[in-house]
Every structure is written in C-alpha cells, then in structure tokens.
Amino acid sequence: xxxxxxxxxxxxxxxxxxxxxxxxxxxxxxxxxxxxxxxxxxxxxxxxxxxxxxxxxxxxxxxxxxxxxxxxxxxxxxxxxxxxxxxxxxxxxxxxxxxxxxxxxxxxxxxxxxxxxxxxxxxxxxxxxxxxxxxxxxxxxxxxxxxxxxxxxxxxxxxxxxxxxxxxxxxxxxxxxxxxxxxxxxxxxxxxxxxxxxxxxxxxxxxxxxxxxxxxxxxxxxxxxxxxxxxxxxxxxxxxxxxxxxxxxxxxxxxxxxxxxxxxxxxxxxxxxxxxxxxxxxxxxxxxxxxxxxxxxxxxxxxxxxxxxxxxxxxxxxxxxxxxxxxxxxxxxxxxxxxxxxxxxxxxx
Numbered sequence: 001x002x003x004x005x006x007x008x009x010x011x012x013x014x015x016x017x018x019x020x021x022x023x024x025x026x027x028x029x030x031x032x033x034x035x036x037x038x039x040x041x042x043x044x045x046x047x048x049x050x051x052x053x054x055x056x057x058x059x060x061x062x063x064x065x066x067x068x069x070x071x072x073x074x075x076x077x078x079x080x081x082x083x084x085x086x087x088x089x090x091x092x093x094x095x096x097x098x099x100x101x102x103x104x105x106x107x108x109x110x111x112x113x114x115x116x117x118x119x120x121x122x123x124x125x126x127x128x129x130x131x132x133x134x135x136x137x138x139x140x141x142x143x144x145x146x147x148x149x150x151x152x153x154x155x156x157x158x159x160x161x162x163x164x165x166x167x168x169x170x171x172x173x174x175x176x177x178x179x180x181x182x183x184x185x186x187x188x189x190x191x192x193x194x195x196x197x198x199x200x201x202x203x204x205x206x207x208x209x210x211x212x213x214x215x216x217x218x219x220x221x222x223x224x225x226x227x228x229x230x231x232x233x234x235x236x237x238x239x240x241x242x243x244x245x246x247x248x249x250x251x252x253x254x255x256x257x258x259x260x261x262x263x264x265x266x267x268x269x270x271x272x273x274x275x276x277x278x279x280x281x282x283x284x285x286x287x288x289x290x291x292x293x294x295x296x297x298x299x300x301x302x303x304x305x306x307x308x309x310x311x312x313x314x315x316x317x318x319x320x321x322x323x324x325x326x327x328x329x330x331x332x333x334x335x336x337x338x339x340x341x342x343x344x345x346x347x348x349x
Contacts, residue, residue: 037234040263043294068095083316101204104262120289121185127276131290133187137199139208145178222269224337300346
C-alpha cells in the first residue's frame with residue numbers, strides 16, 4: 001500500500017534527543033493522579049519455533065537483552081501450559097527479551113516450540129485482521145533505520161514515513177516511523193516524535209532508544225474492544241480518530257492504563273470491505289505469532305468479577321507459581337472480543 005506523504009531517509013535532518021516534554025500531549029492521562037485497577041502493557045508473548053530469527057530482530061536489531069532459557073520445575077511448566085492452552089504433547093521452552101535501562105518498557109516473552117504451530121498471520125499487510133506489531137520509541141529514526149536494514153530486514157515502505165500531526169492546542173509536530181517486516185509476519189516500528197514532543201514511551205537517556213512502548217492489532221469490532229478495555233480492564237482511551245494518511249483510512253485508538261504513559265494498546269479498525277482475509281487461526285496460544293498480552297492487576301478477584309459481569313469466561317487460570325518471566329504470581333486468562341488472550345496477573349508477596 002502506498003503512503004501519500006513520505007520523506008526520503010536521505011533528506012531527513014539529524015534527530016536531536018527529544019524525550020523532554022515541553023508541550024501539550026494527546027497521550028497525557030485523562031485522570032491525573034488516579035491509578036487504575038490494571039497496569040500498563042507488561043509482557044508481550046510471542047510463540048515461534050524460530051529463536052535465532054526472533055533474536056536477530058529483537059536482540060541484534062532492536063537492542064534488547066535475551067534471557068533464557070527460563071528454568072522452572074516441570075510442574076510449573078505443566079501448569080502454565082494448561083493455563084495458556086498449550087497441548088501437553090507440544091515441547092517448548094521459554095525466553096524473555098528485556099531492556100534493563102528502560103524499566104517501564106514492556107518485555108517480550110517468547111515461547112519457543114519444538115515444532116511449528118499454525119500461524120496467526122499470513123502476511124505483513126496492515127489491513128489483515130489480528131496482531132500487527134510493536135512500537136519502539138527512539139530519538140534518532142535514521143540511525144535505527146540504518147542499523148536494522150544493515151541486518152537484512154526489509155522496511156515496509158520505500159522511505160521513512162513522516163506524519164504531520166497537531167497538538168491539542170493546534171500547533172504542529174511531526175512523527176517519523178521506520179516500519180520493518182519481522183519474523184512471523186509481525187512488524188517492528190521505530191517511532192520518533194519531534195518538535196519538542198516526548199517520545200511515546202521511556203527511552204534510554206544514553207542511547208535514545210526504548211520499547212516496546214506499545215503493541216497494536218487490527219480489529220473488526222472496535223466498539224466491542226473499547227468496551228472490553230474500559231469496562232473490564234479499567235483502561236482509558238486517549239486518542240480516537242480516523243487515520244487518513246494512507247490510501248485506505250481506518251479508525252485508530254490508543255488505550256492506556258490510568259495514570260501512566262508507557263505500555264499502551266493501539267487498535268486499528270477498517271471498514272469491512274477493506275479488511276484483508278487472514279488465516280482464521282485464533283490469536284491465542286499455541287498458535288505462532290503474537291498470541292498474548294500480560295497486564296499486572298491490583299486485585300485478581302476484582303478482575304474476575306469484572307470478567308463475569310461482562311459475560312466472559314476465563315480460558316485458564318493458575319495460582320501461586322514462581323517463574324522468572326513474571327515472578328511469583330497468580331493469574332487468569334481471558335479472551336477479548338476478537339479472541340485475543342489477555343493474561344491478568346497479581347503479584348504474590
């Protein structure tokens with residue numbers, strides 16, 4: 001798909017560090033000082049048989065640390081497999097990508113299967129429904145673009161993209177994005193906000209790089225997803241607009257945990273005629289791709305009440321286990337209206 005307004009990478013000026021907020025911001029909390037029942041996006045779970053390819057993207061290209069395999073007692077692994085919906089006869093191991101210098105960045109948990117499982121996505125097409133990718137804020141898109149491309153990854157567009165946007169007071173600012181095709185038909189988005197705007201998530205003050213700061217999906221029923229995020233997860237919608245920068249417009253929303261700026265959820269919804277048919281493989285474990293998002297909650301019992309009040313049924317649960325991916329916790333799994341799995345966990349003392 002063509003973009004109407006592209007800047008050639010060679011014409012872009014050097015992006016000076018811009019993580020200090022100096023102006024109004026659409027991503028600012030609508031409820032200052034209020035803390036919600038659910039925290040920001042904590043962990044993004046990928047399922048793949050291809051650890052080397054995954055490490056090439058998230059460690060070598062995007063600079064995250066790779067930890068693993070995560071060791072745990074067999075009974076703990078069996079408990080997680082049952083809760084997550086992984087068949088007992090499917091062998092798997094667990095790894096985690098972290099960015100230690102940016103504590104509020106989400107981590108990426110990778111379930112590495114011994115044999116391939118059905119793929120959630122069949123292409124990188126932005127109009128295909130389902131999990132789409134992750135955003136990585138940074139202060140210098142050009143440098144990151146050059147580094148990622150040097151490792152053999154293909155940028156999704158011929159040039160770095162420029163999006164001219166406006167602050168709430170009407171003054172303009174630019175967003176630059178370099179979007180790359182990654183493993184399992186997921187995209188990694190190097191994103192930088194300019195003109196005095198803070199980045200979409202915390203970055204390392206030395207390198208100017210951060211993330212994942214958000215994860216994104218294409219959904220068929222935006223209103224149903226918004227109800228789930230706000231009434232069940234206690235999130236708030238901070239942007240809701242029609243995005244018309246591409247030839248095919250779509251509705252775009254960002255949803256955040258109350259009181260925080262990092263770790264948001266971005267959703268896009270196209271007109272039904274513009275949706276590209278996908279695989280029809282459920283966006284859930286053990287299927288290959290982005291299969292689950294994990295959020296820490298203040299009270300698991302309160303979340304279970306909200307799940308029941310919404311007419312939803314948990315797809316799995318576990319109590320009082322301790323593994324190095326999330327630490328000691330209890331959790332419940334629930335499917336959003338589009339079938340995507342959320343793992344809601346409460347830390348154990």
